[in-house]
Amino acid sequence: MTEIALSSLYQQLILEHYRKPRNKGVLPGATVEVHMANPVCGDEIRLHLQLDGEERVQAATFIGQGCSISQASVSMMTVRLKGKTLDEALALAARFTEMMHGSREAARDRKLGELRALQGVSKFPVRIKCALLGFDALQEAAKRVRSQADGPAGG
Amino acid sequence: MNGSAAPAGARASDRRSRANAFAARARRDFPALQQEVGGKPLVYLDNAASTQKPDAVIEAIAHYYRNDHANVHRGMHELARRATEAYEGARRKVARFLGAADPAEVVWTRGTTEAINLVASAWSHTFLGEGDEIVLSTQEHHSNLVPWQLAAARAGARLRYLELDDEGRLRLDRLPELLSPRTRMVALSHVSNALGTVNPVAEIAEQVHAAGALLLVDGAQGAPHLPIDVAALGCDFYAASGHKMCGPTGIGALWARRELLEQMEPYQGGGEMISVVERDYSTWADVPHKFEAGTPNVAGAVGMGAAADYLTGIGHAALAEHERTVLEYALDRLAAVDGIRLFGPPADERCGVVSFLLDRAHAHDVATILDADGVAVRAGHHCAQLVMKHFGVPATSRASFYLYNDTEDVDRLVEGLDRVKAIFG
Missing domain, CATH: 3.90.1150.10 (Aspartate Aminotransferase, domain 1)
Incomplete structure (x- = not known):
């Protein structure tokens, strides 16, 4: 890997979120709580979402441990989720995933906000899973919320 | 001086x-x-995961495929004879490398993991029963934990653990209290893959045998670095991988005392491992072939044999x-x-x-x-x-x-x- 790739991976904004994560902590009264781990590397997070009646995120927090990429990514994600509907949140996850797979267009999308700082991760294939850990939790959370809303799965 | x-x-x-x-x-x-x-x-410092390969090993594998390849055993033609000789010759080399007097005590496997699974499956089938105990340590690689968890669950046996001290040594002072009349097997690493700790196998073997149990040694990290003499170590099973000692991936060896191999049931069934096949039953080939069902990894064996020679040459x-x-x-x-x-x-x-x-x-x-x-x-x-x-x-x-x-x-x-x-x- 080149110097440029490395400095784009470890941007100040990422290191700053790693050192001072936003929205870190438990969320009493969370609508949904998802634990997600990467068994290969041991990184893990617990994502808490509080949704209102219209599936709008009132609050998002996490606790977890892991590398700078996984922890900064989930920190930035929680900032971005506040006020979004579940559909908007899932669209954000899809957009972020496109950026991780190298889409330049996605990397220019202002909807991603600070998360765009993570675009350098796409040059490090073994680290993409780290950046996606929080979004994997988000997708699992959406699935659970909706399966609950549909009532117990049946016939 | x-x-x-x-x-x-x-x-x-x-x-x-x-x-x-x-x-x-x-x-x-x-x-x-x-x-x-x-x-x-390149500075390659990931040798505990896998080592790089010397020309001698790469060439031995290439030479085998270029000149000598056929299926081993039973063949009536020249290449089958050569392939069989290369395969069994490699077994003799690895036996020597491990200090084993009898090459028939060396079973080819896919690696250390399969070697341990073989024992945990085939030995446990006959010798592990409900209420029996297996002693492991918290230093073990998952390959020396999970096979025993599976075996213990099947047999209704119990796992007991030797703990580590603050510097990652086995707490051998606790071994006597862990060994009981129900202990059937003790399975420990020779060298810790995560910490590098070298465990005093010979000392442990004495205590294990005094308690009437057997000792399996996970030698994945031992064989590449230490002179191995299974007789001096006093263990009953020793497992090693080719790829961690300059050899290819997909090949490893299980050494075990002959009478243990003879008492154990086969691990897998298929060609090579039988003597006579009838409609409802079969009889087994002699050791080690009883444990080598199917066409084996001949090139891998040749490569591991070449790696053993290479390391012996280094000294x-x-x-x-x-x-x-x-x-x-x-x-x-x-x-x-x-x-x-x-x-x-x-x-x-x-x-x-x-x-x-x-x-x-x-x-x-x-x-x-x-x-x-x-x-x-x-x-x-x-x-x-x-x-x-x-x-x-x-x-x-x-x-x-x-x-x-x-x-x-x-x-x-x-x-x-x-x-x-x-x-x-």
């Missing part, structure tokens, strides 16, 4: 010069090490001295790194493995930044989650050395860590 002792500093620097000359000679044998990564000569004493010198230098230099935490025992109780953590940077970030400098290390739990839990950490970075590493490789590692600190503060 002469009376005038040189100053300690000069002696250490002589040893380092010798180690570096040794590594420089060895490096010429390894084509994969002649490359640059990140614009710098275990020279290899051990070299690794000790590089390890001591690494422990000294790393201990001086600000904010580092080193895991494992002192140099004289370990092989060339150093697990560490920096206080501000996660192990994966350390590995990524080192990789950008052409320094290959591993980060994670090293398939030893119980070791990580013992130390209360999720992961470590691990540098592991072999015959082709020198003190300049250690310098590159330390420079890389300076760079990590520049980024993470």
Whole structure:
């Protein structure tokens, strides 16, 4: 890997979120709580979402441990989720995933906000899973919320 | 010996010069090490995961496929004869390498993992019953834990654990109380893959046998680095992998005492492993073939045999001295790194493995930044989650050395860590 790739991976904004994560902590009264781990590397997070009646995120927090990429990514994600509907949140996850797979267009999308700082991760294939850990939790959370809303799965 | 002792500093620097000359000679044998990564000569410090391959091994495999390949045993033609001779010749080499007098006591497997699974499955089938006990340690690689968990669940047996001390040694003072009349098997590593700790196998074997149990040794990290003499170790089973000792992947060996192999049921059924097949039953081939169902990995065996020859040519004493010198230098230099935490025992109780953590940077970030400098290390739990839990950490970075590493490789590692600190503060 080149110097440029490395400095784009470890941007100040990422290191700053790693050192001072936003929205870190438990969320009493969370609508949904998802634990997600990467068994290969041991990184893990617990994502808490509080949704209102219209599936709008009132609050998002996490606790977890892991590398700078996984922890900064989930920190930035929680900032971005506040006020979004579940559909908007899932669209954000899809957009972020496109950026991780190298889409330049996605990397220019202002909807991603600070998360765009993570675009350098796409040059490090073994680290993409780290950046996606929080979004994997988000997708699992959406699935659970909706399966609950549909009532117990049946016939 | 002469009376005038040189100053300690000069002696250490002589040893380092010798180690570096040794590594420089060895490096010429390894084509994969002649490359640059990140614009710098590759420094390969991931040997506990897998070692690089010398020309002698690569050529032996290529020669076999170019000239001698056919299916082994029972063939009536020239190539079948040659392939069989290459396969069984490699078995004799690996038997010699492990100090086994009888090549029939060496069973080819896919690696250490399959060797342990073979014992945990085939031996447990007959000899492990409800309420019996297996003693493991929290130092083990998952490959020496999970097969026993599966076997214990099938038999209704119980697992008991030998704990570690603060430096990652086995708490052998606790062994007597763990061994009971119900203990059937004790399964321990020769050398810890995560910490490098060398365990006193011979001493353990005596206690295990006095308690009427058997001892299996996971030698994945032992065979590459230490002279192995299964008779002197006194164990009952010894498992090793080709790829961790300069050989190819997909091949390994299980050594076991002949009477144990003869008492055990087969592991898998198929061709090669039978004597007579009837409609409702079959009888088994003699050991070791009873455990080698199907067309075996002949080229892999040939490669592992060539690797055993290569390491024997280097010499275990020279290899051990070299690794000790590089390890001591690494422990000294790393201990001086600000904010580092080193895991494992002192140099004289370990092989060339150093697990560490920096206080501000996660192990994966350390590995990524080192990789950008052409320094290959591993980060994670090293398939030893119980070791990580013992130390209360999720992961470590691990540098592991072999015959082709020198003190300049250690310098590159330390420079890389300076760079990590520049980024993470």
